[in-house]
Each structure stands twice: as C-alpha cells, then as structure tokens.
Amino acid sequence: MKADTLDLKDIFRKDTRYVVPRFQRPYVWNQEEHWQLLWEDLRLVVDELMERQAEAADQFERDEAQLETSPHFLGAIVLDQQSTPTQKLETREIIDGQQRLITLQVLLSAAHSVSTELGSDESASMFEKLMYNDSDLIRDETDRLKVWPIEADQVAFTDVMSLSDPESDVTEIDGDEILHECFEFFSKQIHEWAEDGPESPGEHLDALVTTMWKLLRVVVIDLESNDDAQVIFETLNARGTPLLAADLIKNYLFREATLEQNDPGELHDKYWKQFDEDEWRVEVSQGRLERPKIDVFIMHWLTMQMGQQVRAKKLFPAFRKYLDRTDLSTEEILQRFDYYASIYEELTEPDDQSREGVFLHRLDVLDTTTPFPVLLYLFGQEDVPNDQLVKAVEAIESWLMRRMLCRLTSKNYNKIFIELLEELKQTPDEEVGDTVVEFFQNKDGESDYWPTDDDLSNAMVELQYWSRINQRRLKMVFSAIERELRDTGYSETLEFTQGLEIEHILPQEWSHHWSLPGERPAEAERIERDEVKNTVGNLTILTDKLNPSISNAAWDDKREAIQDHTVLLLNKHLIDTWPGEWNEETIAERGAWLADQASDIWFAPDSSRWS
Template sequence: MINSASQYPVHALFSTESNIVYRIPRYQREYSWQKKEWEDLFQDLVEAEGAHFLGTIITLNQTKDAVDSTVLELIDGQQRATTLTLLLSSIYSIFKEHRDELDDDAQFAMISLGKRLVLPGGHLRVTPQTQGKNLDDYRRVLTIAGLKIESVQLPYFPMRRIHKCFQYFRTAIAELAESEGTTAVEAAERVLHTAQQAILVKIEVASHADAFVLFESLNNRGMPLTPVDLIKNHLLAASSGDGLDVDDAFKMWNEMLSNLGDTYSTHERFLRHYYNAFKAELPEVLNAQVATKSKLIGIYEKLLSGDLRARMEALVTASGIYGRVTCVTELDEPTELDDALRKLMRAQGAPSYILLMWLLSKRDELKVSDDHLVAVVRRLTSFFVRRNLTGFPQTYGLPTLFMGIVGNVVGLTGDAVVARIVRDLVAVSSSDAEFRDRLEGPIYDENSDVTRFILVSLAEHAMTKETWRDLWVQEKGHYTFTIEHVLPQGKNLPQAWVDMLGGPDAATTVQEAHVHRLGNLTITAYNSTLGNKSFVDKRDRTDARGLHIGYRNGLALNTGLATKDSWTAADIDARTRELAAQVVSRFPLS
C-alpha cells in the first residue's frame, strides 16, 4: 500500500539537484486557502524554534519519462504545497527587487530559490490544476516575481486567491522587517531559512485506492497528550509537599478549567495569556519573552516550581476573570460591559484578552469603572474589525502589542488609562482611508466572519426594543441568519440575472467584479430558500404564512433592496459606498 514514507525538509523536497515535479490532479478542488491560513503559516514560521512541522503530503508516482522529470501526483497536500511556493515566490521577488543590495550568500540563495520553483525548460516545480484559473494565475505570479516563465494575465487576476496570497506574504515580510528594525532582504532571508528547514512527511502510495485507505487511517488516529495535559501532569507530580497535596492541586486545576469552559483551545490560550499579561510580576523564564505554544510547557515548568499553592490560587482567580472576558461565564443579569465583551468576542478580538484580563484584575488599583472598561472594549472591537479585514498589524505581533500596552498603562488611573490604550491602538491601526478601501473591495472573499459581524452590526444598530431580533441565534451549531449574496455567487447564473445584467459576457464581468462586495451582501434567515432566484423573487419572497422572508423582511439593512426593481453593477457600487461609510462611522478608533 505504502511505497515509502519519509520526512524531508522543504529544501530537499524542492531540491535544485532533483528533477521531481509535483502536479495537482484535475479532480482536486481549486486553491481555497485564505488569509487566516496564510497568517497561521507565516506566524508559525516566524515563531518556529528549530524545524517547524508542516504535516503530511501523499503522492502517487505518475512518471512517463524519467529522463524528462519525475512526476509525483499530489493527492493530498495541494493547499500547503501551493501556499509554500507562493511564499517562496514572494521571497524571490523581494530578492529580485533588491538585487543590488544582496551579498554573495543572498545572491546564491536567490539563484537557488529560482531553481527550486522552476526547473530547466520552464517546468514548474508545483503545477496547480486549472480550476478557478489557478494555473494561469500561478504562472502569472511567478512572472511578476521575476522568474522567466511564459504567462498571461487574465481579467480580475488581482482579485483571485493565488495573487492575493503572493501579495499577502510580500506585505507580511515587509511588516516583519519594520517591526524588527531590519531590512526587507534580512527579513526575507530569515523567513526563507525557516521555510526551507520546515519538515514535511512525504508518503508515496502505489495507487489511488491505497491513498483512500490511507486517508481513512490518518483521520482515525488517537488523540495525543496536549501541552495542557503535560502541564497538569507536571503540577500533580510537583505537588506532593510544597504546601499543596495532590488532591488539592487536582481540585484547583479542575476549578481553573471549569472557569474556562470545555474548549481546549481556550484552556491553552488562557495559559499563554496569563503569562503574557502578568509577565512583569512572574519569575523570570529564560528565552521566553512571549508565551507561544511551543514555549508553554517550559514556561509552566518554571512557574510551577515555586510556591504551588500561591501560583494555583492566582491562576484560579485569573481564570474566573478570563471566563467573564471570554463570555464563558454568564451572569444572571449581564451588564453593559458583558454586552460589549460579547461583541468583542464575535469580532474575533481574542488577542486582546491579555490586556482585558490584566485590567479587570487591577481595576481597583487603576481606578477604572465599568464605564471605562466599556469604552476600552468598544475601541478594541473597532480595532479588531479593522485589523481582521486589513490584516494589519500582523497576527504574530499582537501578543507583544498588548503586552506593551499593559506596560504603558502601569502607573495611570481612570480616564488616563483609557486615553493611553486608545492612543496605542490608533498608532498601530490602519487609517480610515485604508479601512474604507478594504470595505469597498471584495470583503466577503477577504474575511467572511468579519463580513458577517459587520452586516449584523449594521442591522442591529437600527433596531429598537420593539423590532429586536437575535441575528446570532443558532440551530444545530449553525447561524439561522446568514450572509446572502443578492447577485448570486454561483457560476451558472439564472437567465433572469443574465438578461438583467446585459447578456452572458456582461453578467460574468459584473459577477467577477462585484459579487463579494459589501453592497451585494445582506443578512437573511432563508439563504437556501432564496438561492439563485431572480432579484424580484428574492425581494418579494414570503413563507407559507405570508410573512416576508426576502428583502422585505423588516431589517433596516435591507431597506434599500426592498424598493429596487433591478440590481446592477451601479446599484452594488452605490450601496457599497453607502454601507462602507456607515461602517467607518460605526467602528471609530480615536
């Protein structure tokens, strides 16, 4: 079943000495990774200590002529392989732009990198499939990067994921250089070294049937011990004596986890955030300026080596505060602060919990009231709506950002605390102009979660107590109210839409340019019911009781749609600009 299974660093898989190429079969889905996955990969590489493990790829040898090249069909791993080569292409482009600044080592690295991406004769090291214009866009990116390869630029190339991924990594490397006070070349060299040392396990199978069996076995593995499990085991092993027996340690540990809810990711994040928030007050841990996943076990081995009872009491107290910040703990009568915290959670503001846990634990000393805290949380929500849409500042810089704010607030009280936090957030956030520019682009394709938060916020802002509807309600783990594309996003537009937009070619052009823009999006509870219906059918749709479930459903967000008889590119553009202005106003920073 398995011909071979070995681990390789990326530089060996893409060796300049080999003629191996990786081809993604036509039946594979098109490239689908988005900013979240790009950010996670980049952050993991930047934070890596030693060789970072990238996972497993499964290949099938499809070589026809070994003299020409060894062809491995990439059955599993196309998203990672494509993203890796786009990262390497972005590094190559930076080297190319700064060629006059490169020393001999960097010159050699650039030449080698080019050979890793494109073999002699113009053969691609990784060949994406053709769906979604992936292959054409990939070839075009390599040309833009400075590699000698034939390509054409198809319409709307900048709006598709292959190009966006390439540009994301170029921007991320530039921001890394700025944050660390180095040159773009030095930052690119650092990322290149880590990327090329990263490890992949390559499994080569004998047939497609074997690949399927392997998928099944890999997806049914037992769960390994987590860092949180190992930290607990260390605590229990250390607790025989030192003022805390095993039973008490176990009880306090479970109390801490109970405050945090049932989700492992929250447990692990709390332990990181606790160290980052209170680092100035904790015992020094060598080589741990910031708590990362890879450093977590070592950090807590140090923290749990002293007065265990005092440390666990502090962790239990902090976990209670963290439970409220993360909305795990529900108060019988939620306050305005709890409502603000829930909005921050929905805006994906978890990195700021470092700051909020510290503020709530020090609120008496800082003389901050609930009103002060509400003001801070609202500004944090605005910050994250902007950050999660623009991607700035980078994810890997957020822990140090909020640790820095904690340090800057020490010694301040009351209004001065709020003012300093706002000042620090404004200093690192995107401008209103940058924010508006992203809002007027293909926002849904950029970040669908942020898009939903924005649309719901606009709808909620116009509600009164009499018209209130819970747009966050879920059924069977899914939101009842979901994002609806007015102009459908499916490739086979119904004839009514084709006619309205001026024919097949015009309809395709409008759809590619405008379908994911803010003006073409709304919230409904009946997305699947509306589907590909004509605009008028969507607008006037009712249920069996005669209640409006289309755009005349009473949400203020749909008021403009409810009065329209047609929906064109001009309509989408006008509504996009109108809604973008509302969003900038709804989420101010200063």
C-alpha cells in the same frame, strides 16, 4: 534502557535498517494533524537559519549561523537491537516511533525529488545519503531502504522511495495510498517554498539540507537485552494518556510546594482541583488548531504575567522561565491561577446581555485570541470603573472591526496587544479605558493604524467582501447593523441564526436576468459589474429557504419576494430606499449607507464618544 538525543545524521547516516514489527499498526498519519504541522515546524527552523545566514558578514559567520539556529525536537523513538550475522546490516526494531521515521523518509524522498527537478544535484546527493544503505552490505534489494514498514505499507513505501532512487526505473506514482499522498504533499510544499522569495532554489534547498542533517533532534531510547519490547510497546501506546503542558506545570508546581514545606494535597484541593475536571481538558480552537482549554488558559495567563508572547508548543519551558523570574511563592501562583481561571471562564462564556458580553461574542466570531492577555488583565482588575471597562472594550472592538472591514493585515496583533498590556500595567485603574483609546489613536503604521470614517466608507464601497471575509463575520456585521437600526441598546439579544445566509442582490450569474445598457455591452462594463457584485453594498442576508428560491431572479421579482417575507429592518431599508433599478450606482450608495451604520456602531478614532 539507554537514551540519547541525536540528529537525523546520527540516525540515518550509518548503515542500519530500522524495521517495524508486524504487531504494529499501519501508517496512519495525515496532512491536517501531522504532515502540515511537521512542515510548519521545519519551515520555522529553515527560515531562521536562512535569516541568520543572510545577516552574516562573511563565510565564517555563515557557518556559525547553524550553531545559533534553534533546533527542532521531533519527539522520541524506542529501538530494540536485533542480533545480526557478520557482514550483514545492523538491524533494529522500531518499538515506538514508526510513524515519525516513515514520514521523515518520505519527506527526504520528496526533498530529493524536488532537488533533482530544480537542478540542485549537490542537495539531492546530500538527501540521498540519509535514505539508502551501502549497496555492498545488502543481501536483499529492500535492505537498501533505511526503514522497512509492515507488509500492508511495503508496496506504497517502496514506490515513494523508488522515485528518488537513481537505480530505480520508477518515475511517477498514481495510486491513492496514504504514503503516496504524503509524498505529493511534501513535494508540493518544498517545490513552492524553494521557488519563493529572493533567494535561489539552490539556496533554499541547501538550507533544507543543513536543517535535515543537523537541526532536527530525536530522543532515541535503545532497549537492552533484559527489556521486554512488547510490554514497553503496550505501555507507551495503550496504557498511558499523553501529558498536557498543564500536567507538566502541575507536577512541577507541587514538587516546588513540597520543597517549600507546603502540603501539596491541601494546595491541590484548594486551588487546582477544578483543573482536573474534563471541561478543562476539552479541545478548544486556537487559530486553526485545537488545543486543551487548560493549556490555552495558561498560555494567555503567562503572556499577561510575562508581557511577552508565549507559544503553546513552548508552554512548559516558558513557565519554567517565569518561575525563575518571579518572587511569588507556589501558593501565590496557584492563587492567581484559581482567580484568573474564573475570569477566563467569563471571557469564554460571556453574558450576551451586557456590552462586554456582546464584545466577547463578536471577538469569538472574529476568531482572534490575541487580545485575551489584555482582557484577562482588564477584567481581573477589581477596581476598574465599569464606564472605563466598557470604553476599553469598545475601543478594542472598533479597532478590530474597522481593520477587518478595511481588510487590513492582522499579522502583528500579538505584538500590538502585548505592547498595550505593558502600557495598561503602568495605568491607574480609573484610566484604563482612556489609555486603550489613546494607545490605538497614536498608531499610524500599516499594520496597526485605526481606520477613520473615510477609510471605512472607501473600503465598504470599493473592496470585494464576498469570499474575502468569511460568512460568519459578514453575518455578525449585518447583525450589528440590525441591532443598531432597532435601537434596542443591549437589553435584549437579536443575533442571526445559522439559518440565515449571505445573498448577492445582483446575482453572481447576473447575465441571465440583469442586462447592461445597449445591445452589446462593452467589456469594461462587464468587468466593472463583476467587480461590484462582490462588494458589501450588493450583499444582504436571507433565510436559507428564501435565498435559493430567488438567487438568480430579476430585481423586480427578488425585491417583491424580500418584501413579502423579510422581518429585518436591514432588508426593509433596502427595498424602500431603492425600489427602482439595482445597478452599480445603487450598490455604491448602499455600501456608503452600510458604512455610515458601521461608523455609528464602531466609533472612529476621532469620535466625540471617546472624550
């Protein structure tokens, strides 16, 4: 075999036909697992390129921006050379990588189509050069296409590629084939992106051309005459399991252990054996993605160790960099893995009876993992007093919850918690809680300040919560308030089940039974009522059976039904405090009351609690 790292220009610019063998499966990539991730990876490269170009002082620096932009690695493809007569296109069979090559061609077709639509003819021409072979070299019309799929995909693939072919009469597609969906997805993404931001569509598309030509890399493995293509295909696709980043790290560590004259088998049994169990390879949520638990743990551990963000996709290179910086031996690193793995297990499977466990449960509902490197550090320090640990988690929870309830941005949380981590590393164990409180108290920027009681009250009276904050989080807020009303502390658990649902007190379709004053209400009054109906003061929580039965009922009927069935103090307070009318004024009053309860749970930055 011969392997080379090539960019798309090297692969698609020359007149070559890449044919998918008949024994391979049809095209199966989809939006969630493949197209969306490819587009996001592509966007990272294009955006970096455009940022560097924008910072350039002259044309020379703009040209240099491409060389300074980090390319993106797309993976590997395996090709088998086919014998071809003179004056016929060079042909290669795609032994592995057909899904990737077909997707790239559809992406190019979509980019060409958008470029043509937006009047960027030069960009369209550059995309076209990567899509079609020289017409003088083709014997059959389909030879014009760089990639040729199996028979089941040929019609759909020809459709989407013909949309960009100036010699074709095809102008639209209306089928439901997966390749049609692929083309529509990339067309939509490219079109919206090209017209977004201060740069012109032409500038966006020029940067996309540069990226597609020169900044996407593929490892191309060419088979030689004595290589059995079928055996290699089976080995790549049937006999192996994809390696995790943790597998690469494991292999590297034990190779280093051998060089240090340590027994890798003994170290494995002592420190690593647990990570070979299935429970560590199970997929867990990491934002909107699913990643193996072991990779997520190592990512958080490495972030804690290095004091800088480590991305899951760059985990192994980041680990190599860490090894270059540390003076620890292989055994010491494995000892730390083993120790912090038990801490990570405590964080991800908490005891709900403790204050720390309640915090970790709420953190899971918030669906944020950015505090985990800080938490690994805090829970891993053996000499931290319990009162300081509780103060630390209460401060972190208050900061997170108040910002969520005020609907503030979370986009810089990873940097904020890394900054906190570095301060904690300089703090004596007996002061870590005080340091966390002071750290957040000193934040005053839009992306990091700790909301006051006034901020919280204004938000919970005025802001729209329905559809802006997901129901799981709203249930968690109501659950916390119910727990506070019962004043049980943390000796018993009272969490809402999935059988409870968020309900509008004033219905979303309020006009059926909830009239406004006067015979013909003013439009302004209608608009005001439509705005307040989605604030938290107008929301409560009911069983999934009671909820639909009274959903659009008048207040008298709804209040009576709630009174007959509810056992929640949260709802008893609602019907006892506002037995008369339910309107804009009472909704605001209840929003303020809920804010008061939230303030008692998640203490304000100036609370005496922190003294």
